[in-house]
Amino acid sequence: MGKKRVQREACFEFTKRFSGTSVADYHYTTEKYGHVVRLKGACLVLIPPRLLWHEPFQTDERQFQPDALYITDPVVLHFIVVRNVNIFEESVEFSGLFGIIHHGDGITCVTGSEHRKQRLLINPVFTAAFISKLSPLFYKIAHEDKLTQEIGSTPSSNNGRVIGLLHYMSSAALELIARGGLGTSFNSFNEKNDFHEALQTVLPMVGRIFFVLPYLELWRKMEPVWLGRWSASLVDYVPWPAARKLKWGVDVMHPICVNLFNEKKRILEEGGVAELEKTASVRKDVATLLTNQAADEYDRMSDESVIANISGVVLAGQDTTAGSLTRLMCMMAENPDLQARLRKEILDAPAAKDGEGLNYRELNDLPILDGVRREPSLPPSLPASNSFPFLRTKEDTVVPLHFPIRDPSTGAVTNELFITKGTHIYVGLVAANRSKAIWGPDVHELIGKAVLEATKDSVKMPGIFSNTMTFLAGARACPGMKFAVLQIKLILSVLLPQFSFELVPNKEIEWRLGILVVPYIKSFHLIQKPEQKLAEPRSIRHPVSCFLVLV
Numbered sequence: 001m002g003k004k005r006v007q008r009e010a011c012f013e014f015t016k017r018f019s020g021t022s023v024a025d026y027h028y029t030t031e032k033y034g035h036v037v038r039l040k041g042a043c044l045v046l047i048p049p050r051l052l053w054h055e056p057f058q059t060d061e062r063q064f065q066p067d068a069l070y071i072t073d074p075v076v077l078h079f080i081v082v083r084n085v086n087i088f089e090e091s092v093e094f095s096g097l098f099g100i101i102h103h104g105d106g107i108t109c110v111t112g113s114e115h116r117k118q119r120l121l122i123n124p125v126f127t128a129a130f131i132s133k134l135s136p137l138f139y140k141i142a143h144e145d146k147l148t149q150e151i152g153s154t155p156s157s158n159n160g161r162v163i164g165l166l167h168y169m170s171s172a173a174l175e176l177i178a179r180g181g182l183g184t185s186f187n188s189f190n191e192k193n194d195f196h197e198a199l200q201t202v203l204p205m206v207g208r209i210f211f212v213l214p215y216l217e218l219w220r221k222m223e224p225v226w227l228g229r230w231s232a233s234l235v236d237y238v239p240w241p242a243a244r245k246l247k248w249g250v251d252v253m254h255p256i257c258v259n260l261f262n263e264k265k266r267i268l269e270e271g272g273v274a275e276l277e278k279t280a281s282v283r284k285d286v287a288t289l290l291t292n293q294a295a296d297e298y299d300r301m302s303d304e305s306v307i308a309n310i311s312g313v314v315l316a317g318q319d320t321t322a323g324s325l326t327r328l329m330c331m332m333a334e335n336p337d338l339q340a341r342l343r344k345e346i347l348d349a350p351a352a353k354d355g356e357g358l359n360y361r362e363l364n365d366l367p368i369l370d371g372v373r374r375e376p377s378l379p380p381s382l383p384a385s386n387s388f389p390f391l392r393t394k395e396d397t398v399v400p401l402h403f404p405i406r407d408p409s410t411g412a413v414t415n416e417l418f419i420t421k422g423t424h425i426y427v428g429l430v431a432a433n434r435s436k437a438i439w440g441p442d443v444h445e446l447i448g449k450a451v452l453e454a455t456k457d458s459v460k461m462p463g464i465f466s467n468t469m470t471f472l473a474g475a476r477a478c479p480g481m482k483f484a485v486l487q488i489k490l491i492l493s494v495l496l497p498q499f500s501f502e503l504v505p506n507k508e509i510e511w512r513l514g515i516l517v518v519p520y521i522k523s524f525h526l527i528q529k530p531e532q533k534l535a536e537p538r539s540i541r542h543p544v545s546c547f548l549v550l551v
């Protein structure tokens with residue numbers, strides 16, 4: 001058997017695993033396939049995208065999806081997401097999808113100077129100094145959570161109560177982003193809440209419409225505008241439940257974001273900046289910054305982009321945080337000893353003894369809590385870059401490698417990688433966080449405090465968060481990182497002293513990969529519809545198929 005064939009089979013096997021169901025499938029990819037993996041493209045396309053899209057796929061236009069690279073090598077990642085963002089641009093799949101979900105060019109779908117402008121506008125409310133002021137509000141909301149209210153008031157039986165934790169975490173995260181980031185409330189703790197349901201619907205549905213993703217950007221920019229709107233209205237009649245559900249979610253989300261913006265704008269026009277700032281929990285928030293922009297026309301964002309950003313921040317900040325929190329609680333349930341140590345640490349903190357919530361600084365002073373939230377094995381809850389082409393190479397480029405590659409056909413070792421124009425790049429967030437070569441041989445066992453030690457010795461990663469790739473790196477790194485970390489720490493500090501968490505006996509939890517990482521329990525969906533049987537995950541050859549059918 002020729003070496004080429006072996007390589008092809010390895011690629012194929014990896015692709016099959018890549019499109020597998022469990023996040024755990026990713027944990028050993030670097031050990032098995034290395035830190036740069038070529039993913040084989042999918043079937044031949046009937047209508048070449050270049051006939052439909054003005055910037056055609058360059059690598060192999062005969063394929064519906066061309067070959068792609070799945071990258072976890074630290075030096076390559078640094079080269080791609082930090083140093084050369086102009087060469088490795090966001091893919092049309094990404095901008096088309098989020099442009100449609102948010103009805104406009106928000107931060108998630110613009111590039112270059114427009115992206116920089118939008119980031120500069122929202123950055124001031126994501127600094128440590130600013131976020132630290134949010135802890136009293138977060139503490140109040142954590143106490144309003146149904147989890148603390150309902151379960152806490154139920155007389156406890158010896159056997160405890162079985163709960164779908166993600167649902168509670170999701171409501172709390174939505175309310176935190178609403179009140180902390182937008183100066184409003186989405187009544188997130190109400191049982192019947194269309195907005196909440198819409199937010200939880202859109203991303204899972206994307207997995208079912210993956211093969212139209214390359215065309216969404218073209219569709220949303222379609223002219224005349226009425227033609228685009230008219231064709232969108234037809235989606236309600238197509239015999240394709242996933243597309244209809246996605247449209248339902250977007251149709252519910254959009255007017256709520258429009259109303260929020262109009263209300264803020266009205267307050268600004270009638271009462272000026274002082275009145276607008278009264279709507280924010282600490283004088284400023286994302287909504288006030290976006291509504292009250294500089295007068296300079298060049299620096300201003302269109303109303304459409306402002307609304308898209310309001311919608312984008314809610315979507316980006318809600319189920320990501322909820323997923324991470326639930327994953328951490330799961331980890332606590334799997335490690336009762338760690339859970340007990342963390343509980344003691346929180347209860348022993350002076351402020352906790354006074355019956356007051358811990359503030360930003362006090363939370364940062366707790367070493368076990370800090371170690372736990374740095375957990376590299378914590379799957380990033382938004383592995384978007386694992387789910388569909390994230391970046392596309394704009395020109396032929398030679399990229400340096402940290403881990404050399406051996407050419408299977410010649411045996412030659414290379415320290416550089418030639419990436420051709422048009423190649424799709426997946427940034428392997430999950431796999432990079434679990435690479436033994438990066439973190440050391442015990443990466444799969446690292447929990448809690450051990451992480452702090454491991455961070456010191458590990459290979460330098462470009463990620464902005466504790467050497468992990470969880471919040472990405474570079475110009476597109478998550479601006480909400482500090483916001484998310486405060487939420488996570490604060491909610492843990494409120495819940496752990498009140499509850500002890502255990503896994504339900506005989507029910508194995510599996511974390512599965514869609515656009516978000518979502519927990520499943522045996523054959524039941526853990527989040528919204530426990531009564532519903534889990535649909536079989538769909539798996540085809542191309543990595544794009546790693547979207548899972550979640551609901």
Ligand code: HEM
Nearest residue numbers: 107108316317320321324381382384471472476478480484
């Ligand atoms: C644990 C929770 C979170 C995780 C793991 C996370 C992770 C990420 C990642 C990996 C990206 C890059 C996505 C991509 O371009 O493919 C991102 C982007 C983003 N995140 Fe987060 N995030 C979290 C929480 C939040 C929160 C709480 C907010 C807002 C308050 C937020 C706002 C955003 C925004 C606006 C972007 C787009 C940035 C841009 O394109 O420039 N995220 N996040």
